[in-house]
Amino acid sequence: MNDPLWNDLTAIFREVLDDDALTLGETTSAKDVAGWDSITHVLLVVAVEKKFRVKFTAGEIQKLQNVGELAALIRRRLAKPA
């Protein structure tokens, strides 16, 4: 997939989860990825917020189910800042 946003997301996940071979799909979720637990979830959120210069709400963080939803949330936020 040659989508800049997706490439950035993959880079963040690889860095935080310390896995250079990690690939993400739309439906990839915490249970599919070793090391993606409640702690690294927070680190992922913080890293994504920093990289894309966006802020998520507490409710959004709690509702996220998979990487596809995260990507969609970033796109919405970039299109229309909260």
Place this chain on the structure above:
Amino acid sequence: MTNLPDITRLLRLARNGRKDAAIVMRSALLADTSSQLLAGALRGYAAHLGMALELFEAEFDQIESQVFDPASDLHGFGPDTVIIYLAGEKIRDGFGKLPVAERGAFASRFGTRVQALHQALASRGYRTIFFNLADPGDAVFGNYAVKVAWSLQNQIRQCNAELTRLAGAADDFLVYDLAAFQAELGRAGMFDPKLYYTSKFALTPAVIPQVARGVVRLLAARQGSFLKCVILDLDNTLWGGVVGDDGLDRIQIGDLGLGPAFTAFQSWLKQLRDRGIVLAVCSKNDEANAREPFLKHPDMVLRLEDIAVFLANWEDKATNIRRIKSIIDVDYGAMLFLDDNPAERQLVRESFPTMQVPELPEDPAEYLAFMTTLNPFETASYTAQDAQRTNEYQTEARRHQEREKFVDLGDFLKSLAMRASVRGFLPFNIPRVAQLSQRSNQFNLRTVRYTEKQLAELAHSPRHIALAFELKDRFGDNGLISVVILEIQGLVGFVDTWLMSCRVLGRGMEQFVLNTVFEIAAERGLARVVGEYLPTSKNGMVKDHYAKLGFQAEPDQRWTLATAGYVARPVHIAREPAGEPAAFPSPKTN
């Protein structure tokens, strides 16, 4: 300065660990919010410094049950230090649930709680590090809160006052000053409500590395790893301008030009000196010019007597720093170099990679603020003798000059007229013995660290012989400079501890100590003395200690020497009659 890795890198460092670490620390982290990130960062930062931190983490909010239950996992683990972090935000969020009548007593109850925790930990020989409380924000009374005893604002501040009071009363109780960190950083930078309410994180991942750095420095200070000496440039570092060109009355100190900034910087350095950080001057200057402001300028805060070693000449700074080290004799890693000139900093950094060389800001007005943010001077102890250190090194510098007059070492040593005293561990010397035990890295055969409490127990142990040595000479008092602990194992005296301050190397003190040890060993009917060298990254200088003293090698790095037939080694040190032999610890017969 080493750069601070971010949280992701720290966690990676923590996972990889340090198997070769010379310094291993054993701590526990107890918190009432989520502590996993902080725990990982603590381990990671220790690894970043080349140390290993074995860290026990409790499930969150298990503080009392871990501390007070004798069968808890905490006690099974057995840490040296227990770090406790209670979050101010958590206090804030529960404050409204308390009846108003109880709110005014919150801080005093908090103090009681902290005291009970500390006492329980101290009774097991663990040291306590408590985080004080960051201000969580109140906004119930506005500024009027200061006047209302039961406001959250007031109670939080009083909680911190309670922590200050309790820590001030006990050597084994330290405070990590999170409130000061918050003042530096601001609340918004360190607390993210979203992370707190979704995941119970009271610190943002962005600031956790800085907090971890502060806490690990506190832990490491206990292990003897902390700064002891500051090396100072003069022109445009201690004053504005160039004294050799501008002249005494045109340098900026006091009110002239940027003088107030340099005065403030010197005032801070003076406070460091007063607490025992050794100041040395290393300046490319004509010596007379360089000394003149210290002697004659009325606005100088630092005076010549504040400078332990004063080197002003035209040689390169690396050469001069080596000379400073030969007098002050601390690791290069325990030195911090301050110079406004980036080229000098670079040279020093390349010559001494372990030395701390902060990248001072270009604007001298920023020096002090920059250094307070860097906050590099941790320590785990402070004794009155620390403040004497500058005088001791000034005396040492005079000894060095004296040494150069003699061709023969023996003649020089004789001329020193040295007298040493030998005592057991007594209430008055135990703090200094503990400090040496915790700080000595180079001349330290086994690097076993003891707390004051453990030393007090050793002093009365029938199975141990504990000896503390003080040395005087005609230049002055070197103080308590060597410690030996023998453990009696049947007919063998095993040297559990032998350490010495490097300041008195080359004076024959090792031989004097050896003579004393064998005299006492013979009195106690021991057949032999057995020593052991446990290598660390810093104690290579005593690798051949026992061989040099005539011990025979045994397997497992052990060395042995019989008491029968021991011939006292020649020394130029007289035994001080005071305190000997009556002060030798006598064995208990029960």
